[in-house]
Amino acid sequence: MTEKKCVAITGAARGLGLATARLMLGRDWRVALLDRDAEELDRAAPALPDAVAVTCDVSDPAQVDAAIAEVLGWSGRLDALVNNAAIADFRPMEQTDFALWRRIMEVNLDGVFLMSQAAMPHLRRTRGAIVNVSSISGLRASTLRTAYGTSKAAVMHLTRQQAAEAGEWGVRANCVAPGPMDTAMARAVHSAAIRAAYHDAIPLNRYGGEDEVAEAIAFLCSDKASYITGQILSADGGFEATGVGLPALRGTAD
Numbered sequence: 333m334t335e336k337k338c339v340a341i342t343g344a345a346r347g348l349g350l351a352t353a354r355l356m357l358g359r360d361w362r363v364a365l366l367d368r369d370a371e372e373l374d375r376a377a378p379a380l381p382d383a384v385a386v387t388c389d390v391s392d393p394a395q396v397d398a399a400i401a402e403v404l405g406w407s408g409r410l411d412a413l414v415n416n417a418a419i420a421d422f423r424p425m426e427q428t429d430f431a432l433w434r435r436i437m438e439v440n441l442d443g444v445f446l447m448s449q450a451a452m453p454h455l456r457r458t459r460g461a462i463v464n465v466s467s468i469s470g471l472r473a474s475t476l477r478t479a480y481g482t483s484k485a486a487v488m489h490l491t492r493q494q495a496a497e498a499g500e501w502g503v504r505a506n507c508v509a510p511g512p513m514d515t516a517m518a519r520a521v522h523s524a525a526i527r528a529a530y531h532d533a534i535p536l537n538r539y540g541g542e543d544e545v546a547e548a549i550a551f552l553c554s555d556k557a558s559y560i561t562g563q564i565l566s567a568d569g570g571f572e573a574t575g576v577g578l579p580a581l582r583g584t585a586d
Contacts, residue, residue: 336382337458338407339553340364340400342390342447343417345372347515348465351542352414352549357382359550364403366390367417390417390443391435400450410454412553415444415487416465422476433479440483444490448505452498459502463552464491468511468568484509488564495562504561506552511568514539535570 339356343349345367353363362382367373368389377385384406388399403410418440421432444464455462469477470484487507494505512518512530518539522530531537548567551557566572 336360336362337411338362338364338403338409339412339414340366340386340403340410340447340451341414341416342366342388342443343465345369345376348510348513348542348545348549349414349416350376352416352546353380353383355543355546355550356553359554361412361553362407364406366399366403390415390447391438393446396443396446396450400447400454404454409458410451411458411460412463413447413451413455413460414463414465414549414553415447416549417443418465418467418483420480422480424476425478428479436479436483437486440480441486441490444487448490448494452503455503456498456501461503461553461557462491462494462498462505463549464488464494464505464507465549466491466507466509466564468509468566468572471509471564471566471572491564492562499561504552504557506557506560506562507564508545508548508552509564509566509568509572510540510545511566511571512539513545514541533571533574534568535574538569540567540569 339361341349341353344353344365353365357363357380365373365377365383365385366388370387373385377383386399386402388395390396419436448462464487466487467484469481470488491505491507498505545567548565
């Protein structure tokens with residue numbers, strides 16, 4: 333068993349997963365990049381030394397078992413699992429058919445369960461950590477998020493169940509709930525009016541960066557968080573803390 337710690341990150345071919353991979357590689361972790369998009373993985377992996385790319389659909393039990401076996405064969409150990417893979421689909425409830433509902437649940441919730449279950453025996457050996465990536469949409473309801481928000485709320489409770497059950501083995505389970513992030517997708521679909529509305533609702537008055545949220549994930553994976561488990565950490569610029577708020581009053585705060 334090698335001495336260098338190993339983390340497996342799902343949804344790692346782009347976005348927050350890739351940002352987390354880069355950050356943890358820079359902190360001397362070995363990183364396994366898991367994603368169902370083989371072509372995107374092939375583009376991302378060569379730029380990341382000490383990383384291995386594993387194609388895996390986290391909603392498929394057979395692929396999950398095979399992926400964990402491949403990571404263990406490559407590294408010899410597993411110290412952290414970051415469940416980041418998710419589908420973000422926003423539409424009204426009456427336009428969310430059952431097939432779409434199930435697909436969102438299969439990836440966003442079932443995938444977290446399957447990956448964690450497959451990784452648990454190996455995390456017990458290293459007294460490792462699970463970090464589940466949820467969303468601020470799991471903490472506060474919003475428009476067009478019936479399936480997505482519900483799946484992310486369930487991930488938060490699953491995190492607490494994992495912490496309660498795995499704690500006796502020294503395995504920690506925590507959850508990061510990102511708020512609005514300045515991603516390529518957000519830049520493509522958020523109009524100037526939407527961005528302005530988000531800025532008004534966020535106390536820090538801006539979107540978060542992927543690297544900023546990755547810092548929260550890396551911290552919870554690390555020994556610096558050795559006595560933290562069962563927690564939901566909102567990396568959201570204060571978005572959840574302020575509730576509905578009255579942006580029009582902000583200018584009068586002084």
